[in-house]
Amino acid sequence: MRKYFALENNDQLFVKESDRGYIYIEAFKSNHVKAACEDIRSLNISNLQIVPIKEMTDILLIVRTTYEIKKGSWVRVKRGIYRDDLAKVEHCDMGKNMVTIKLIPRIDYTKKCGSSKSNSAKLFDEKAVEIFEGEKYDNKGFLIKNFPLHAV
Structure with a gap:
């Protein structure tokens, strides 16, 4: 052609x-x-x-989907190791197309380097780890993470 x-x-x-x-x-x-x-x-x-x-x-008409995401609403993550996990919206910045969500972290404390297996979701054990790979956690053990708007 x-x-x-x-x-x-x-x-x-x-x-x-x-x-x-x-x-x-x-x-x-x-x-x-x-x-x-x-x-x-x-x-x-x-x-x-x-x-x-x-x-x-x-x-030729391009239809844009609009997102109605507000603080406190529930979303499902579409990509990454948190795919299909349910999360709560903490902050939404439509200008930057970013959303800050709170979700249950997937941390394996006995993980060996190089393993690509996804871990089960469980609450954060504050005594086992205080800081893990630079991620932010709230006082109840939930992971606070930024995602692009199209990934939730």
């Missing part, structure tokens, strides 16, 4: 991630689109459709 458009230089192609199985090709005539697609075996050009002009602007 790129090879064809590099030679022609008049058409454009884009793929919208939410529309799986569809590609959109901008051209002056449908014959130009067929010519661009005929050398590509994985494309089915028998289902070629022209998108009406009213729908063309909807295809």
